[in-house]
Structure formats: C-alpha cells, structure tokens
Amino acid sequence: MSINPNSNTYFVWFDNISVTTTGSSSYDYSVTDEGHTYTWQVPADWTIDSGQGSNSITVTPGSMDGDVIVTPSNACGNGPSQSLSVNICP
Numbered sequence: 001m002s003i004n005p006n007s008n009t010y011f012v013w014f015d016n017i018s019v020t021t022t023g024s025s026s027y028d029y030s031v032t033d034e035g036h037t038y039t040w041q042v043p044a045d046w047t048i049d050s051g052q053g054s055n056s057i058t059v060t061p062g063s064m065d066g067d068v069i070v071t072p073s074n075a076c077g078n079g080p081s082q083s084l085s086v087n088i089c090p
Contacts, residue, residue, distance in 0.1 A: 029068050030056035031082070041069040043086065063088055 026049060031038065033055035040052055045062030059068075065087045072079040 026058050026060050028056055028058050029070070029084070031070055031072075034072065036072040036074045036079070039071045039073065041067075043067070061086070061088060 029040070036055075037053055038055050040048060040057050042048060042057075042059055043062060043064045043066030045064045046066075047060045047062070049058045049060055051057035065085075067083040067085055069081050069083045071081040
C-alpha cells in the first residue's frame with residue numbers, strides 16, 4: 001500500500017501463483033500480469049532461469065523445500081507478497 005501526496009491510497013495486488021511444468025527439470029511460476037514489476041524469491045539452491053522482474057519465471061528446482069515468493073511493485077511502492085510452499089519429493 002502506498003499513499004501519494006494528495007492523500008489517495010493505492011494498492012498493488014495480484015492473483016494467486018500458478019505452476020506449470022515446462023519439461024523434466026524446469027517449472028514455470030506465474031501471476032496474472034497487472035502491469036507491475038515482480039520480484040521473485042525461490043528456495044536457496046533453486047535457480048531462476050528467466051523472467052525475474054516479469055509476471056512469470058522459469059526455474060530449475062534444487063533439492064531444498066521452501067517457498068516461491070513474489071512481490072509486486074510500481075511507482076507507488078511494493079504490494080503484499082504472495083507465497084507458495086514447495087516440497088521436493090524424490
């Protein structure tokens with residue numbers, strides 16, 4: 001949430017994270033694009049292959065469980081983050 005000089009309150013929000021597989025070793029995570037910049041975080045040993053800053057990333061998962069987190073932002077600041085818990089199963 002951000003407040004501009006004329007006291008109007010603006011919110012940045014987005015829909016739930018969705019997941020699709022792109023092959024045997026990489027996955028796509030995405031949110032509905034609301035025209036913002038998106039900052040993604042993944043578990044420590046995962047790799048973001050492409051898409052940082054956009055509404056969709058392709059990742060190569062590592063061996064650690066954790067959360068995929070996305071935070072939207074625009075000129076008014078950051079919106080609330082959304083997370084998706086991920087578990088690696090052998």
